Amino acid sequence: MPLKIVENQSIENPALRLATPPSDASERALLDRIAKSQDQAAFRTLYGSYYQRLSRLLTRMSVRREDIEEVINDTFWVVWTKAGEFRGASQLSTWIIGIAYRRALNALRRAKLRPVADHEFDEDSISVESSEEDETNQQWLSLGLERLPVEQRMALELTYTLGHSCEEVAAILDCPVNTVKTRLFRARETLKQVLPRLAGMSGDHA
Amino acid sequence: MNSRIPDTHAEAWALLPWLANGRLDTADREWVEAHAQSCAECRTELAAQKRVATQMQRDAAEAPASAANDEQRSFNKLWSRIEASEAAAPVTNANPGAGRRAPPMVRWLAAAVVVQAIGLGVLGFGAMRSPEFVTVTKEEARPNRSRAPAVRIVFSPAASIETINTLLEHQGLQIVDGPGTQGNFTAILSADAVASGASAESVAGVMSKDPNVSFAQPIAR
Structure with a gap:
């Protein structure tokens, strides 16, 4: 849709907030x-700034959809009640995401969940011949991520999807x-074993 | 700087994800880049990790569209929980600046905002029903914006300018006209927001549920 927008306008769209x-x-x-x-x-505003990021992370952690809201709200309950106690030794984002991560681990332990990949992802459903390359890459990516232990999956999500530094990831986890x-x-x-198309490698590089 | 690294390749290899996402500090970035220049294996791996990062970000940007509509509902639940908790445990702390709450005032303000919102909402809907009320902005005066998805918004009287600006930025909205006679503004959706799947209807839906917004409706184009 053609649209001339004001130059240099800072736009924070929910979908773009992740990166x-x-x-x-x-x-x-x-x-x-x-x-x-x-x-x-x-x-x-702070809640809105984190809602998408946390939803995404919790989904990747295989937290059940019905539990995601509870984990996010438990996290922000802590933010509301402990806001005055945050001393700024770490970044605010690592504090908030770290709270959510630990709450999510507790939720997973309580629910004794298996990763969703075990029962929801059908590897045979992937069509390597798909004409939609992005869609296929996305399918392969989902398969690859779901094969990872949750700690590795989170390190990858925090680094690539949310763009955190190594030190920040360490603080969160x-x-x-x-x-x-x-x-x-x-x-x-x-991932190299699962994503040869996306990673552009045959798995014999390392 | 390579001399300080006993096994440069292994160290560089481990740091490639943060070279890919641009979050290495300057010192590390310089020596990892220097190593990669002379190491084809690391260059290949770096390119591969950039592709993975790009795909993950694309996946993330596309995935949460439906979740955005749940955000306000979730927040309302949390806020109700906070209010219920504070009503059940009245503040006894003599130091109000130490993170304690003042629930009666919060509830009073919330009630006042609701009353004002209802009043403004009725005014707004009344205006919408009027056949003469098409848009606040004359489209011929802004030809380059006339086709952009637009939303008519009335903000809560309690909303600060900063809050309003934050809210608009989050939705990719830009005020192009207002306030009108009923405090109504016209805002258009940015090209980025449209490209990411937002529409006047979806944005108005999210905005109308925000406590800082009394009224939000898509404008027919």
Whole structure:
């Protein structure tokens, strides 16, 4: 649809928010308003800033759809009640996503869930001959990700989908930096076996 | 810098994901890039990881479209829970700046906003029913915008400018006219928002559920 838009306008579309999270400074300003004046509008804005990101991560963690909202709201319950206690030793995003990650692990333990790949993903349904290359890549990607242990899957999601640094991923997952590197190393090796088309390799490079 | 790395290739290989996503610090980026220039294996791997990252971001950008409509409903649940909790446990802390709440004031303000929203909403719907009320903006005055999906919005009187701006940015909206006689604004959807699947209807649906918005309707084009 033809449309001339104002130059240099900063647009934060929900769908694009995933790869371009808001700056830590702007998020901290929101948290400050929540802590000091119980600002509902600031809380709502912060919630909106994380809703899509967390939904995506929790889906990738194989948290049941009906549990995702509960995990997100439990996380933001903590944000609302502990806003005044956040001391800023870490980035706000690593604090919030870290809370959600631990809540999600608890939810998975409670539900004793198996990964959705075991019962929902049919490898035979993939059509390598599909004329829609992107769609096929997406199918292969889903297959590959679902084969990964949840810790590796999260390291990959946090790095590639949300664009976090190695140190930030370590803070979120509450593990050493070298552990993050190892998880991603293993995830890459596994994906190579599943994603030869997407990765453009035959699996014999490493 | 390579001399400080006992096994440059293994170290560089481990860091390639963050070279791919642009999040290596300067010192690491310089030596990993230097290594990759002379290592075909790392270059191939870097290109592969960039493809994986791109595909994952594309997948993520396309996946959550339906979830966006659930966001306000989820937030409303959380807010109800917060209010219920605070009503059940009145504040006794003498230090109101230490993260404690003031539920009676919050509820009073919320009630006031609802009353105003209903009033403005009625005014807005009344105006929509009028056959003369087509658009606030004359389309011929803005030919380059006339085909962009547009939404008519009345914000809550309690909403701050900052909140309104944040809200508009989140939806990829830009105010092009207003306020009208009933406090109504006309906003158009950005090209990026349209490209990502947003429509006047979907955005108006999300906006109308936001506590800072009293009224939101798509404008027929």
